[in-house]
Amino acid sequence: MSSARSLTSAPELAEELRERFVAIVGARHAITTPEDMAPYLEEPRGLFHGATPLVLMPASTDEVAAILALAHAESIAVVPQGGNTGLVGGQVPGLGGAQGRRPEVLVSLKRMRAVRSIDTDGNTMTVEAGLTLAEAQAAAETVERLFPLSLASEGSCTIGGNLATNAGGVAVLAYGAMRALTLGLEVVLADGRIWDGLRALPKDNTGLDLRDLFIGSEGTLGIITAAVLKLFPRPVEQATAIVGVRDLDCMARLFARARRVGGPMLTAFEIMPRFGLALVLRHAKGARDPLQAPAPWYALIELSSPLADEGMGEKLERLLGEALDEDEIADAAIARSLTARAAFWALRERLSEVQKREGASIKNDVSVPIAHIPEFIARADARMAELVPGCRPLPFGHFGDGNIHYNISQPPDMEPAAFLAKWDRLTGAVNEIVLSLGGSVSAEHGIGRLKRDLLARVKSEVEIDLMRQIKRTLDPKNILNPGKMLDV
Ligand SMILES: Cc1cc2nc3c(=O)[nH]c(=O)nc-3n(C[C@H](O)[C@H](O)[C@H](O)COP(=O)(O)OP(=O)(O)OC[C@H]3O[C@@H](n4cnc5c(N)ncnc54)[C@H](O)[C@@H]3O)c2cc1C
Known part of the structure; x- marks a missing residue:
């Protein structure tokens, strides 16, 4: 994935066939002009640019069924799309499959929202x-x-x-x-x-x-x-804190403690490095540093209970007090209002958005066993520095699931395109480390088009064979999202 996959033109649909597709949803719900199609053809990272002769917006299950019956009879490929927020290019039409280029009609489910x-x-x-x-x-x-x-x-x-x-x-x-x-x-x-x-x-x-x-x-x-x-x-009692942590070994101990103290009431344990918080403070309007002194790492911890008077606040304070005594954390701030809670969460949720403001970035959605997270990040940071001196890793995310978004921002003085040209090299190096630690190269975003070629590396021949057989049984003409996840 060293550069964006781009298609400027789509194989055309025969006019008569196009009319039959359009008749299923009605002309008002079929998009045919390049300007109106554009939002359906770009994905959030700009890595893939798609092409399609037709976007259809069915309103009912029966309309979807009619579209697929026609597509099946005529061997026309169909790409389903929802909100178009996927991060592996799965929802982008026109990227083709093993059968070469053919029209790929995009079916947007946006009107089916009952x-x-x-x-x-x-x-x-x-x-x-x-x-x-x-x-x-x-x-x-x-x-x-x-x-x-x-x-x-x-x-x-x-x-x-x-x-x-x-x-x-x-x-x-x-x-x-x-x-x-x-x-x-x-x-x-x-x-x-x-x-x-x-x-x-x-x-x-x-x-x-x-x-x-x-x-x-x-x-x-x-x-x-x-x-x-x-x-x-619904949770009726929640307690939320942002905690400054010296290093990832302390983070691992803090997580184990949060699990012990919070039990099933521990509902979030998210991490980010100082670099991530610094970007949010630099680029996100209204963002404020939650702690007095900067810390190398931050954890956002939340305890929730569906019962009132379960003492979430006291539990959280006990957890943080014990962690302070054991020198696991440097400082902590507890949200004292819903507004403060929302502000803490915004610091975490705006990370993807602010990273875009720092130029190009290369992203990895990976997971490793929780005990290996510190080793994973230390080894990956060292390797990235060797491969692209001055690049700025921003590993953040769902520590409690072992799921780290190991994103890397370009060196400030490098051309974005030159940095992105290193995509395969950097993600390949990250994946090597992940696999050596028994992890997964796609924790939650899926395979799509971006990671398709990795599948054979992470699944056994038996698994790939079973997947192919299932695909061929359910979709013998390979019309459903061809070329995504698995090349059949
Ligand atoms: C800022 C940001 C943060 C994100 N955070 C997370 C996160 O924390 N965790 C996470 O898991 N993901 C995350 N994502 C990725 C993305 O939001 C999810 O993958 C989401 O589930 C995709 O939903 P969508 O409706 O946008 O699907 P799309 O992007 O439209 O499609 C995604 C895939 O699903 C298929 N598809 C869509 N609708 C249907 C359907 N009705 N039937 C069959 N196939 C269909 C498409 O063909 C494609 O392969 C994030 C994305 C962004 C931009």
């Missing part, structure tokens, strides 16, 4: 795939429940995209990733048949688990149109 039902006895809600994550969270709020998935992109990303990528985020520590939050699915298959798996049963041991096969399949096995999601009691 909350079909909420069941407060069973604590579930059935929603359509195009609902944004923020809208799903708000729907849960209306019945005083929590839908816990939480990502910095939640205002734009959709439930369908979250399912297709098995999204993680900042609450995985307590609630699990999207797979753990889902009971049932509705999926349109490659040939246009609809699989109604919208079951809301926590217990259902009947046959193979198709639901978990589609979750995380990145649009390559079917188009998800709706899902039954689990709801949880």
Whole structure:
């Protein structure tokens, strides 16, 4: 991925076929001009630029089914898209598969955003795939429940995209990733048949688990149109702190202590280095340094309880007091109001945005066993300094899940393009270290197009063979998101 993959023109659809596709959704919901298509063809990092002859915006499962039935009959490729916030190029059309260039119609689920039902006895809600994550969270709020998935992109990303990528985020520590939050699915298959798996049963041991096969399949096995999601009691008491930490060995001890003291009430443990906080303070309007003296590392710790008077504040103070006594932390600030809590979280959530203001960056979404995080970061930092002197690593993220976003900002005096030309070299070196520590080269963003060539390195021949066979069975004409995740 040394330079952006770019397509300026898309293979055309025959006029008669285009009209048949457009007739399914109606002309108002089909986009055909380059200007109107542009927002669907760029992804957040600008690494991939896509091309498509047609963007279709169906309003119902039946319309999606009709689109796929026609695409299947005519062997036209289809790329599903939700909020277009994916970070591995999976939602970008026109990047092609093994069968060479052919038209790839983009199907945006954005119009399918109904909350079909909420069941407060069973604590579930059935929603359509195009609902944004923020809208799903708000729907849960209306019945005083929590839908816990939480990502910095939640205002734009959709439930369908979250399912297709098995999204993680900042609450995985307590609630699990999207797979753990889902009971049932509705999926349109490659040939246009609809699989109604919208079951809301926590217990259902009947046959193979198709639901978990589609979750995380990145649009390559079917188009998800709706899902039954689990709801949880809403936290009524939360205590949040930002803590300054001397080094990552102390961070590991602090995490173990937070687990002991907080138990299941530990709902977040996020880390960032001083360099990350400094960028937020430099570029994000209104951001303030939470501690008096700078620290090499920061942890954002949150304890939450669905019950009142459970003493979250006291627990947090006890945790921090013990950590101070043991010299694990240098200083800490506890949020004393909802506004202060929001300000602490904003420091963490604005990291991706502010890094863009520092020029080009090369990003790695990796995970290693928690005990190896300090070694991973130390080895990766040393290797990056050897490969590109002056580059500025910014490892941050979900310490409690072993998931580090090992991002690297360019040296200030280097040309962005020259730095990006080193993409393969730097990510290759990071991945070597990750694999030597028993980690994963994609913790939560998926494989998409960006990491496709890595799959063969991290999965055995047996696994790749099984994946290919499943893909060929469910999508024999390879029309669903061809060239993504797996080259068949
Ligand atoms: C600032 C920022 C922060 C982020 N933080 C996180 C994070 O903490 N954790 C995390 O996991 N991710 C994170 N992401 C990545 C991204 O937001 C998630 O992957 C998200 O789940 C993608 O949802 P989307 O609707 O935007 O999907 P898209 O980007 O539109 O698509 C992603 C993939 O899903 C497929 N797809 C989309 N909808 C469907 C559907 N209905 N049926 C079948 N396939 C479909 C697409 O073909 C593509 O392969 C972040 C992204 C940004 C920009």
